[in-house]
Amino acid sequence: MRAWHTAGDGIDALESSEREVPVPGSTEVLVRIGALSLNYRDLLVIEGEGGWRPESSVVPISDAVGTVVAVGDRVTRFSEGDRALPVFLPFWRDGGLTAETYHSPVGGPVNRGMLADYVVVDEQEAVRPPSHLDDAGAATLPIAGLTAWHAVTRTAVGAGDTVLIHGTGGVALFAAQIAIAKGARVIITSSSPDKRSRAERLGVVAALDYRNEDVAARVSELTDGAGADVVIETIGGTNLNLSLEALRIGGRIAFIGLIEGLTAEVSTYMLVTKNATLHGIETGSRAMLEQLVEFTEEHELIPIIDSAYDLDDIRDALKHLKAGNHFGKIVLRA
Numbered sequence: 130m131r132a133w134h135t136a137g138d139g140i141d142a143l144e145s146s147e148r149e150v151p152v153p154g155s156t157e158v159l160v161r162i163g164a165l166s167l168n169y170r171d172l173l174v175i176e177g178e179g180g181w182r183p184e185s186s187v188v189p190i191s192d193a194v195g196t197v198v199a200v201g202d203r204v205t206r207f208s209e210g211d212r213a214l215p216v217f218l219p220f221w222r223d224g225g226l227t228a229e230t231y232h233s234p235v236g237g238p239v240n241r242g243m244l245a246d247y248v249v250v251d252e253q254e255a256v257r258p259p260s261h262l263d264d265a266g267a268a269t270l271p272i273a274g275l276t277a278w279h280a281v282t283r284t285a286v287g288a289g290d291t292v293l294i295h296g297t298g299g300v301a302l303f304a305a306q307i308a309i310a311k312g313a314r315v316i317i318t319s320s321s322p323d324k325r326s327r328a329e330r331l332g333v334v335a336a337l338d339y340r341n342e343d344v345a346a347r348v349s350e351l352t353d354g355a356g357a358d359v360v361i362e363t364i365g366g367t368n369l370n371l372s373l374e375a376l377r378i379g380g381r382i383a384f385i386g387l388i389e390g391l392t393a394e395v396s397t398y399m400l401v402t403k404n405a406t407l408h409g410i411e412t413g414s415r416a417m418l419e420q421l422v423e424f425t426e427e428h429e430l431i432p433i434i435d436s437a438y439d440l441d442d443i444r445d446a447l448k449h450l451k452a453g454n455h456f457g458k459i460v461l462r463a
């Protein structure tokens with residue numbers, strides 16, 4: 130089989146090599162990879178940014194789905210022929226995130242990733258993908274879909290709520306689809322006229338141009354002066370000030386994004402006077418992924434895929450992600 134590896138030296142230094150197909154241990158399953166999806170963190174690992182740089186060569190890419198082709202003698206959750214969707218944080222099964230469960234994310238810099246023909250995972254580290262989705266669609270769930278699900282459920286988005294979502298990246302579009310399916314009114318932002326008209330076709334109530342419009346003022350107009358009940362903060366950094374400005378008094382914010390940096394000067398005055406609740410969001414647990422699978426099946430949600438590449442074109446796919454002009458997810462078909 131082939132496996133790709135990176136030491137954090139950039140996209141062009143990503144190499145593949147031939148390896149033995151691994152043999153599953155007694156509680157493990159061997160999965161033949163069917164599709165993968167790309168996330169921004171994959172670039173951070175492959176380009177060796179800060180703490181994401183692997184100390185030694187590692188197989189990158191976090192999100193994938195495949196078919197179980199062999200099982201260990203004590204496996205009970207999966208049988209040969211089942212599809213399996215490995216989770217991103219393998220030890221966060223249920224309940225809140227803890228120091229004991231927050232380690233070894235799949236896809237580097239420490240734990241191995243999915244960019245290989247076959248992987249072994251413990252049977253506890255995977256769930257069944259939604260039955261209505263093909264492998265390309267299902268591969269978008271473990272990070273982007275799950276983070277959006279965690280954000281929307283943690284902020285208790287319900288029917289009639291107005292939800293402001295920044296941008297049209299993978300997490301933002303998933304959050305929009307889930308919030309709309311829950312009966313919320315979604316306002317989305319994008320700098321691109323083309324992406325704004327594509328977002329309108331998803332059923333958002335407004336798609337605003339964050340470069341040329343006063344987003345907080347427009348949200349105020351669209352909510353009769355009240356402001357958004359919930360903001361999904363996919364950008365981060367000082368964009369949090371815009372989110373606070375657009376929020377109604379007593380509103381909730383799901384803070385996800387690192388695009389505008391890891392620190393920021395924020396109006397704590399606005400946080401207080403808006404009587405706001407700010408939730409930091411880290412992907413999600415296996416139980417949350419199972420809830421998302423059920424929700425996507427019930428609402429027949431189809432993840433938005435910008436483009437699909439062959440596995441051999443992994444470098445082109447990563448360069449496309451880096452260029453940042455995608456609408457939804459970039460996937461790889463094995």
Ligand SMILES: NC(=O)c1ccc[n+]([C@@H]2O[C@H](COP(=O)([O-])OP(=O)(O)OC[C@H]3O[C@@H](n4cnc5c(N)ncnc54)[C@H](OP(=O)(O)O)[C@@H]3O)[C@@H](O)[C@H]2O)c1
Nearest residue numbers: 169276295296297298299300319320386387388410411412
């Ligand atoms: N906390 C977690 O567990 C977790 C999980 C997944 C991702 N993340 C983080 O969440 C962020 C989003 O991830 P993603 O995968 O959805 O990213 P992505 O697909 O790369 O999307 C980025 C989008 O952000 C938009 N954008 C950039 N600056 C903006 C601004 N000032 N206002 C509004 N939109 C802006 C761009 O939209 P336009 O081109 O439309 O203008 C771009 O398409 C990243 O920082 C990622 O690292 C965190």
